[in-house]
Amino acid sequence: MTVSDRDRLHSQLSRLEDMFPGYLTEIVEGSIVMNPVRPVHGKSIQRLWSIVEDQLPPGWALVSDVAFPFDDANEFCPDLAVIPAEAEAENRSEYSPDLIEFVAEVVSPSSIRRDYEVKPRWYASRGIANYLVLDPLKGHCVTMWNPGPDGYRGRDTIPYGADLTVDSSLGKLTVATAGLPVDPKVRDQS
Template identity: 35%
Template sequence: MVVHYEFLDQAYGLPAPEGYRIDVKGDQIVMSPQRPAHWHVIRELEFQVRTQDSSVQRESDVRMRIPGWEYPPAPDFAVYPAGAALDAANTLFVAEVVSDSSREADYATKRRIYASAGVPEYLVVDPESGMWTLFTDPVDDSYTKIQDGSRGDSVQIAGFTINL
């Protein structure tokens, strides 16, 4: 099933109570609480980036600007150069943490959105399976390089060494 960008735009524009997030699953809008494992991964990513370079901007669940999108996705975690506008074109990397309700969106829909917006590196972390995937080198609406790993592996992403 193909999710239309207009539908995503509307879904991501809906307000969500604190501690909840809105995602699109197929043709449904899903609002779900974030689980502790989800927050743990985000906090760990933020800590590792901050300890390696405290000058970069680190954002969580903050919408990035993408041309043509009124309500673009709000990545679980995004890193920007110090002082840069929160535009997709300025990101160093974006990470999404998979949950049951976001699996399709994180691995497929958001991958296409981020690639077409020029996000250079996109990391998907699945705390349930202990696996992660790094997508790099965007061309049009896809990434040309894919690297997979598992819990305990380190990955080089945007000049940072991240131990997942």
């Protein structure tokens, strides 16, 4: 796929998002995927953003829902990614995945397989050292580290309520999970 083909496809995806407000659009395994964004999803991203932003060393910035093309069939829009502040200041709609230092996704009912199986392989293959999955459907987070060509070799699951410390190249990032929102269906089962 040429740069102009990718630009044209990205432009088409942007129009789709404009036509369907409240949906996040990505290209995953060659398919255009649209996910409805729910309040719990948005709140999870906002709270994680606040927690991580205060701990970032100088020279790093957060982005959310911008495109990172991995190849012709996979263009992800992470819920949260840490990239160099210099790149973020360019205010682009698309960045190289090689810029990502830390990435996080929030699970929604339609993204379970993508967030737990597909994206970890791609993120790890690019050497992204830390991948964090917030799962408001189960009330836990999963931290993945030690990237390899087939995925992450380290993985821990932490129930919401405990503090999670991610030892990253950005320093130790502590996520207080007690304040993260949980899907109402999970609360109802408690």
